[in-house]
Amino acid sequence: xxxxxxxxxxxxxxxxxxxxxxxxIDFWATWCGPCRMIAPHIEDLAKEYDGKIKVCxxxxxxxxxxxxxxxxxxxxxxxxLKGGNVVDTVIGAVSKQVFVQKIENAxxxx
Numbered sequence: 299x300x301x302x303x304x305x306x307x308x309x310x311x312x313x314x315x316x317x318x319x320x321x322x323i324d325f326w327a328t329w330c331g332p333c334r335m336i337a338p339h340i341e342d343l344a345k346e347y348d349g350k351i352k353v354c355x356x357x358x359x360x361x362x363x364x365x366x367x368x369x370x371x372x373x374x375x376x377x378x379l380k381g382g383n384v385v386d387t388v389i390g391a392v393s394k395q396v397f398v399q400k401i402e403n404a405x406x407x408x
């Protein structure tokens with residue numbers, strides 16, 4: 299069963315920028331209540347879209363370089379990248395359906 303990949307600053311380039319499939323990244327922190335609220339959605343998406351997109355989590359406290367690179371000022375922030383470029387952004391705790399719609403849009407725009 300697919301689980302979200304826990305990213306680090308060091309692995310970001312290889313896992314995200316060079317990924318042949320779209321990548322959904324959840325920028326989060328252990329102390330963030332809204333981050334915990336969307337965590338089950340992120341886990342579900344990793345299972346449901348296994349092989350179609352790569353689902354990742356990046357702890358902003360331990361990986362500040364990547365968070366700064368993308369201007370993450372509020373968490374949770376979820377970015378959807380395709381071909382190494384940000385194609386969509388979600389900030390805050392939202393329903394799973396919001397993520398599904400953004401993923402479907404990215405997959406449809408090949």
